[in-house]
Amino acid sequence: MPRAVLQPFLITAVVGLVALFGYWVQAPWLIPSVGASAFIQLLLPDKPAGQAYDTGVGQLVGMVAGFASVLVTGAAAAPVMSETHGIALVRVGAVVLAVFLTSAVQVPLKALSAAGAAVAVLIAAGVASTSWASFGVIAASIGLVTVLGEVARRTLLAVER
Structure with a gap:
């Protein structure tokens, strides 16, 4: 099956599974960066x-940059x-600081993720709460999309061989 045909199905499966897990635990696991991550993992x-x-x-x-920026700016x-x-x-200051911190830390770690900037903005803008519960939900959604996306990515590469 050609990559261009399989990619949309795998992206949808990853996002759909994260959404279903969120539904199952009744927590908003489907944050915007989940879709962005699935796209990046499976399109690149x-x-x-x-x-x-x-x-x-x-x-x-x-995520940490977003929470830190909210804390630092009040x-x-x-x-x-x-x-x-x-x-x-x-909030504008928190967003600017969050994006700066995200890029300043991602670059030396060589962990470049535009979805990471999306998480930072989401938190700094106040769309996600800065409670410990929210921290856990966001971390869980990041972990789940990372694992599911990696499985889908490897599946895609294996099918192409």
Whole structure:
């Protein structure tokens, strides 16, 4: 089966399984970076960005950067960045700091993940809460998409041989 035919099915399977796990445990595991990670893993399966290290570590860096930026700026008390809540300057600062920290740590670790920047922005903008429960849910979704995506990526590469 050609790569272009198999890729959409594998991407959908990875995202769908993460969504089902979230449904099963009744937690929002389907964060935006899950879709981005599945795309990168399966559309660039033979590139470093598509491999488990970049996917997992890059997103974990973004998650920690997002939480750290909210803590450092004091943005936790500010409203979520949205059309209905307006935009607080402290949230803007948290987002800028989160993106900076994500890239500043990903580069020396050679764990480049655009999805990691998405996680950082999600947290810094207040879309995800900064509770320990949220930390766990986000970490679990990152772990699950990393593992499922890696299995799908290896399957794709094996089918091509």
